Amino acid sequence: MALSSNCWKYLVLTFNILFAMSAVVLFGMSGYLLYRLFIYRHFIGVSVEYPAILLLMLAIITCSIAWIGWRTAKSMHQIHVIIAGLLIILIVVVEFTCFVWAMVVWDNIEIDIKTTMTSYFQLTTDNKDTNADAYRWDRLHVKFECCGVSGPSDYSSSGHVPFSCCGQGPLDSVQKPYTADCAKLFQRGCGNLLHDYARQQLLLVAMVALTASLLQSSGIFCTFFLAHAIKERRRASLRHSISVREAFAAPDDSLLSNPTAPAPTLPKY
Template sequence: MALSTNCWKYLVLTFNALFAMSAVVMFGVSGFLLYRLFVYRHFIGVNVEYPAILLLMMAIITCSVAWIGWRTAKSMHHFHIVLTGVLIFLVVAVQFSCFVWAMVVWDSVDIDIKNSMTSFFDVANEVNNPNSPESIRWDRLHVQKGSVPFSCCGQGPLDAKFKPYTADCSTLYQRGCAKPLHQYTRQQLLMVAMAALISSVLQK
């Protein structure tokens, strides 16, 4: 009987250790994905970041549940064991909900990006200052997404001597940054969704 109890105790301790390790990994993954979305927060809208924020919070909560489970395994009180099981079930359920939420946002992210970019562009136009934070952020977005900033549209020498020219901005801006940003955001959201799904499957 004592041997059976010890085996059960070590089994529970091992499970909680693995549970805590998965939480640490999830904390790092969700934090990294949240950062990649946060970089473009001015253009994608804060709603897009919520699934990643929830996943990061669940990683922290999972560490707490693992600690409770570790303490429970030492005492082996029936009530505490049941409580830990319920908490683990809730963590898994919320993580699966995070997967669903991320996929819903993934499906409608183009609307959020369009609205956010339009609002930000209007603000940048109202400021009408190429050195304002809004204009700098807008230029940086174009550069990071493989396009060109507004500062590239201007006058300059065609050669070193006699032929000045004016850049053809109508040609220069045929490819914008909305589509690359849209693809980038969908990719990050898909990674958030997969991380939440894998975590919920492994932890249940």
């Protein structure tokens, strides 16, 4: 039983190393996906980023739980090992919840993006003095090769279409910013393209959360098997101690069973 508990101990220690490594990978991937959503937050809304934010926070917490699991596996205290297993269960459950949340947002994102983009477009056209908003639209036009929310017709009320709608983005302020001859406008709107982009990022967030929850769930079994092995080892140790005490406390019946045996002599000093 001692060998079995030691085997589970080293398995749990190995899992916690992999657990910490997965947390680092999870942190990098969730941070990257959050960045890809964050740079278009004015067009898609902040609520789309919440699953990625939760996944990033889970990556940080996972590192702490991996350290706790390492310490408890080395100490071989049953209650501490069980607590570490419960923490791993909590992380896995929240990661799966993050997967479900990302898929729900992925399914309902079209209406949210269209509403957010339309409101932001109206705000940009109303506040003509705000260069930052116009610059964001220029970057969006050049990046996705699109124009407006639904197409160039969105700028009919303003009387002119920005040069970014034909691929000419804002240059350095020292140079001439809009001097290109816009011969061909992008006819497609940015709404559908940004919708597909956001859905792709959310799908990646969901897949990362699901993969992490499935891989990290293996540590639950290892941890609780270790707790069970510690319990069985303590029971075996207790039974051995009781048997030893009973052996020393038992009366010597050898004289009764063998009357011809020589009587014990007193020690000589």
